[in-house]
Amino acid sequence: MTRDVIIHDIRGKRTCTDADFPLAIGSGPQADIRLPDTQADATFAFVARSESHIFIQPADEALPVFHNEQILTESRWLEHGDVLRMANSTVRYESGATSITFMVDVEVVTPAVEPPKGPPPAPPPVLKGPQSSAAQRPPTRRRVVTWVAMSLFLVLVVVAGFVFLATSVSVQITPTPDRVSLEGTWPGIKVGERLLLIPGVYRLRASKAGYQPLDARVDIAGSGHQTVAHVLDKLPGIVSFVVRPDVVATVRMDGTILGTTPLEQVEVSPGEHEIAVEADRYAPARLSLVVRGAGERQSVDLVLSPLWADISIRSRPAGARVMLDGKNIGQTPLRTEILAGTHQLVLVREGFDSASTTLQVVANRAQALAEFILVESDGQLSLETTPAGANVTVAGQFRGRTPVDLRLAPREPHALTISKSGYETIERQVRVDPAATTKLTLTLSPRYGTLFITSLPVDAELYVDGRLHGPATGRIKLTTRAHRLEVRKTGYQSFSTTVTPRAGVSQEISVTLQTIAQAKAAARKPSITTAGGQILKLLEPARFLMGASRREQGRRANESQRSVEITRAYYLSVKEVSNQEYRQFKSAHASGAVRGKSLNGQSQPAVLVTWEDAVGYLNWLSARDSLPPAYREAGESFVPVNPSTIGYRLPTEAEWAYAARYAGKAQARKYSWGNAFPPTGSAGNYADSSASTLLPNTLSDYGDGYLVSAPVGSFAPTGPGFFDFGGNVSEWCQDFYAVYPNAANTLVTDPVGPATGRHHVVRGSSWRHASISELRLSYRDYSEKSRNDLGFRIARYAE
Known part of the structure; x- marks a missing residue:
């Protein structure tokens, strides 16, 4: 709450605000509280406010200020009734509930007076008569009684006023003061x-002995009974700290550092305190101390427990350096203090192997370790040979190949054997000194053998151990060790072998190089297996005639003959892709049914598959076998990657036709079962007599046992082991569909069909076909949609 500040000085009465603080007390126009009769423009003190409390601060040491008759040397809080004196003026400070007042008074200085130097005048004569008698007459008894009565009345009035204004006060001080x-x-x-x-x-x-003196301000209000209660604070206790053994220790009390020992006569407040003593290499000590206070002296005696133990270390021979956790702590014999815990102890002496142990030290428990027996260090033999790479054995045990550094027991003979294929063996006896290195350099004597080499072609070159030797055909002398021989000629597959000549024995080697094409063909695998488990067989490059002659019964106009050459070997799956295999790619695929007859069996061929579906499966299968994809996306479809890769793909029409009609045969096949129509026995899955109620055209005298598609590979293979080129389901090819009139006399190499188109080629008959035209292997069809009798098989280039 803000109180008014009222000033009474020589300028009269006025009121100040908080903005006027601090107030200057002095003379001159700049003074806020102005004093009379002081030197001009002097400022004695400043009055300021802090959080609604008023204090005074002296302004000039040369102008003394007295606060309650005590000279003021620093800031002092002002209390009600305080008197300030400066020069001949005083300022009284009064504090009320709503205002504070500064009253300026001037002291009255009594003038110094002296009587005249001459004698005083004679007194006037005493007059005699009635007047003189009346003046000297003593008071009467009545006047005395009147004066006493009036005095008693005044006393009663004062007492009554005191009682009326006084407040009842009880003073309670604990403990009872002296x-x-x-x-x-x-x-x-x-x-x-x-x-x-x-x-x-x-x-x-x-005041009371053993307690802090009490000096408190008491404000007595004017209403009701008031109790003034205070508690005397005990004087601190005097505490000394003694630590044994006599080491420098840090003493903390309630977490605060008191000092380091020796620590004596420390004043500590009365009550319970937590004492902690810490010294290097000793366990911390803690205790609770009750300080009685009142100046009473107390002593704290603490015994510290060491965190180390005396350890005795000996070695034979003596003089070994002792390393504790990597630090040198002395030489044996040694007795030293080691901190408790787990330590790595190593003894090192020149010419001897180091000795080490893990040392467990328990605090304050001395140990005498067992004597360390030091063993002389091995010597080192640094062995080199010309040529390098010789085998080295010591006492029959293989120790490495030259150049080699051997650690050997000192002062003992060692049987050394150095051998290298093609060189004479050397045997030596060697000795080494402890912790010393002996160098030994030996030259090996070579042994030779003779080789006679003939090669075709005769102008091939011979490389020995990677270096050109000369013409391959001829006589060559080599050391009796393993050598790598290589016969090379441009355009041919290199031949290499490892041979070890024998001393005194001639050897003959005959080499016939293959051309690159011959070597590649020989290296190709006859069959491979995909990650999906399908087997693909190898088909070599070939030249053949596609299509059918005009005179062939059942020939269609789109079967014009073409001369074709396939220049790249390729693999082709022996069976069509089954539902089970395709569902590894699309688990929800359904091949459907025909009038209740299911096409959905796991081993039945996957149908209702578009050309794009088949290509997507083949790219997925390539990824499983870590092969590059054969197709790339182009809008909503795919196109072959150019240049072509060895990823899985659909066969080209030419590859399909060669495998179906020519592979494994001297002449082209007309039908998958041979050259005569109709089929007999179990030639394949066609529209047989059992399908007469399902299909419009059937083979009335043929029965294959299946109304719709059969499990893949159910019938005898054709050619080198391919199944279902005729019957079961027709098959997608990679090519866009086109016709090729008048192309029989023009050789086409690796045809892949037109670059664009609407329909893709479909080859092979299915379970729906029965006519002589459809069952021929030269029958050509096309489609842009999936069918329930159209599937596919897998192809890829061999390289």
């Missing part, structure tokens, strides 16, 4: 255990 006083503007009257005091500001002072 001396107590309550001083103020008005003296109090003690009535029993209470005091009657006029409201105002008083100062309560109390």
Whole structure:
């Protein structure tokens, strides 16, 4: 709450605000509280406010300021009734509930007067007569009684006024002090255990042996009984700390550092305290200390427990350096203090192997370790040979190949054997000194053998151990060790072998090089297996005639003959892709049914598959076998990657036709079962007599046992082992469909069909076909949609 500040000085009465602080006390126009009769423009002190409390601060040491008759040397809080004196003026400070007041008074200085130097004049003569007698007459008895009565009345009035204005006050000080006083503007009257005091500001002072003296301000209000209660604080106790053994230790009390030992006569407040003592290499000590206080002296005696133990270390021979956790701590014999815990102890002496152990140290438990027996260090033999790479054995045990550094027991003979294929063996006896290196260099004597080499072609070159030797055909002398021989000629597959000549024995080697094409063909696998388990067989490059002659019964106009050459070997799956295999790619695929007859069996061929579906499966299968894809996406379809890769793909029409009609045969096949129509026996899955109620055209005298598609590979293979080129389901080819009139006399190499188109080629008959035209292997069809009798098989280039 903000209180008004009222100033009474030589300028009269005025009121200040918070904005006027601090107030200057002095003379001159700049003073806020102006004093009379002081030197011009002097400032004695400043009055300021801090959080609604008023304090005074001296302004100039040369102008003394007295606060309650005590000279003011620093800032001091102001209390109600305080008196400030500066020069001949005083300022009284009064504090009320709603205002504070500064009253300026001027002291009245009594002038110094002296009597005249001459004698005083004679007194006037005493007059005699009635007047003189009346003046000297003593007072009468009545006048005395009147004066006494008036005095008693005045006393009663004063007492009645005091009682009316006084407040009942009880003073309670714990413990009971030896001396107590309550001083103020008005003296109090003690009535029993209470005091009657006029409201105002008083100062309560109390003292007791062993306790801090009490000096407190007491504000006595003017209403009701008031109790003043205080508790005397005990003087601190005097505590000394003694630590054994006599080491420098840090003493903490309640987490605060008191100092380091020796620590004596420390003043500590009364009560319970937590003491902690810490010293290097000793366990911390802790205790609870109750300080009695009142100046009483107490001593704390602490015994610290060491965190180390005495360890004795000996070695034979002596003089070994002792390394503790990598640090040198002395030489054997050694007795030393080691901290508790697990340590790595190593003894090192020149000319001897180091000795080490894991040392467990328990605090304050001495140990005498068993004597370390040091073993002389091995010597080292640094062995080199010309040529390098010779085998080295010591006492029959293989120790490496030259150049080699051998660790050997000192001062002992060692049987050394050095051998290298093609060179004479050397045997030596060697000795080494402890912790010393002996160098030994030996030259090996070679042994030779003779080779006679003939090669075709005769102008091939011979490389020995990677270096050109000369013409391959001829006589060559080599050391009796393993050599790598290689016969090379441009355009031919190199031949290489490893041979070890024998001393005194001639050897003959005959080499015939293959051309690159011959070598590649020989290296190709006759069959491969995909990640899906399908077997693909190898078909070599070939030249053949596609299509059918005009005179062939059942020939269609789109079967014009073409001369074709396939220049790249390729693999082709022996069976069509089954539902089970295709569902590894698309698990929800359904091949459907025909009038209740299922096409959905796991081993039946996958149908209702578009050309794009088949290509997507083949790219997926390539990824499983870590092969590059054979197709890339082009809008909503796919196109072959150019240049072509060895990823899985659909066969070209030419590859399909060669495999179906020519592979494994001297002449082209007309039908999958031979050259005569109709089929007999179990030639394949066609529209047989059992399908007469299902299909419009059937083979009335033929029965294959299946109304719709059969499991793949159910009938005898054709050619080198391919199944279902005729019957079961027709098959997608890679080519866009086109016709090729008048192409019989023009050789076409590796045809792949037109670059664009709407329909793709479909080859082979299915379970729906029965006519002589459809069952021929030269029959050509096309489609842009899936069918329930159209599937596919897998192809890929061999390289």
